[in-house]
Amino acid sequence: MGIEIDTELGSFARKNHLHGLTAPSLKAIFEGHSGYSVDKAKRFLRFQKRIDEKLLKHRIITGNRYTAWFQRGQQGREQIRAFIVQFSVFSNQFLVAQLQKMINADSLEGMRASKEILANEIGVVFKSGRKQGGSAADPDKEGDPELVSTEGTVDGGIFLFRAAHFEWLMRIAAKVGLRFEDVGRRTHGSKATLFFCDELIRLYGSDDYMVSQAASYAVENWAAAGFWDQLIDGFTTYNRRTGAKLPLAFFTWHSKLEGQHAQHTQEELEELYFSRDMDEDTFIANGNAMLDGVAAFWDGLEEQRTRLAAA
Numbered sequence: 001m002g003i004e005i006d007t008e009l010g011s012f013a014r015k016n017h018l019h020g021l022t023a024p025s026l027k028a029i030f031e032g033h034s035g036y037s038v039d040k041a042k043r044f045l046r047f048q049k050r051i052d053e054k055l056l057k058h059r060i061i062t063g064n065r066y067t068a069w070f071q072r073g074q075q076g077r078e079q080i081r082a083f084i085v086q087f088s089v090f091s092n093q094f095l096v097a098q099l100q101k102m103i104n105a106d107s108l109e110g111m112r113a114s115k116e117i118l119a120n121e122i123g124v125v126f127k128s129g130r131k132q133g134g135s136a137a138d139p140d141k142e143g144d145p146e147l148v149s150t151e152g153t154v155d156g157g158i159f160l161f162r163a164a165h166f167e168w169l170m171r172i173a174a175k176v177g178l179r180f181e182d183v184g185r186r187t188h189g190s191k192a193t194l195f196f197c198d199e200l201i202r203l204y205g206s207d208d209y210m211v212s213q214a215a216s217y218a219v220e221n222w223a224a225a226g227f228w229d230q231l232i233d234g235f236t237t238y239n240r241r242t243g244a245k246l247p248l249a250f251f252t253w254h255s256k257l258e259g260q261h262a263q264h265t266q267e268e269l270e271e272l273y274f275s276r277d278m279d280e281d282t283f284i285a286n287g288n289a290m291l292d293g294v295a296a297f298w299d300g301l302e303e304q305r306t307r308l309a310a311a
C-alpha cells in the first residue's frame, strides 16, 4: 500500500513539476487539503531557492573558522577550558530561550513540541519504547548520555538530575579542572556569547510566531551543518594526543540527535508556508539576524582562542 502511494505521489510530482517538495506536502496537495495547491507549491519552490541562496549560504553555515580550527585537535588545555565555559553559558541561556518559545507557542501542539525539548534539556529522558536509559544496571550510569535515547518522547519518561544536558557538560568541565562556580552563569559569558544568547531569547523565543519560526529554521540548519562532528573530531584528537580522556558523550549525543532533525526541519517549513501567509523577505531577514547572532558566538571564541595562543 505504502509503495503504491509513493509511486502515485511520485508521478503526481513529476507531472506538476513539484520536484523538491517533501512527501507530506505532496500528499496534502494530492488530497486537496485546505491551503495546499499546485500553484502555492510552485511559489514555495521558488521561495526555497531564495532561502538556499540568501539564508543557507550564511558564512556561519558554509565556513565556521573556529570549528574548522577546533577540528584539527591542536588546542591547548586553556583553550579547551575557555571553550567549555562559553558553551556552558550558552547551554544555560538556551533554556531561557526555549522556555520563551514554549510560552509564546500559538497552539497546544507547538507548546508541547517546545516543552519536549525543554524537559529533555533539564533531565527528562526520552522514552523510546526500547530500553530506558535511566535504569542502567550500574547506578553510577543512570542518565548517562552514552545510554539514554535520542529518540522518543518525554511523555511518560523519567526525570533524572543526572540526565540534564548541563550536568553532562559539567563532567567534561570537571576533567579540565572547572568547578560548578566557574561555569554556566551569565557572569562567565564573553560579550560575544551574551550577544548570541540574547539574540536567541529575542528571536528564537519571540512572541511573534513568524519570527520564532524563522529563527528556529535558521538554528536547525546551523545545527545540522556539522559543527557537532567538528567538535567531536577535535576532542578525539586532543584526547589521543594528550591522553586527557575527556568524556565526549555530551557531544556525540547531540550529534546523533541532530542527524534525526534535518528532514523534520524541512517538513516544518513547508507546513508553515502552506498553513500561513508568509512574508518571505521578513522570514529571510529574521533567519539571517539569528545566524548573525550564531556567528557572533563563534567569532568570539575564535578571537578568544587566538588571544590565549598568544599568551
Ligand SMILES: [Fe+2]
Pocket (backbone or CB within 6 Å): 121, 165, 254
Ligand atoms: Fe542539549
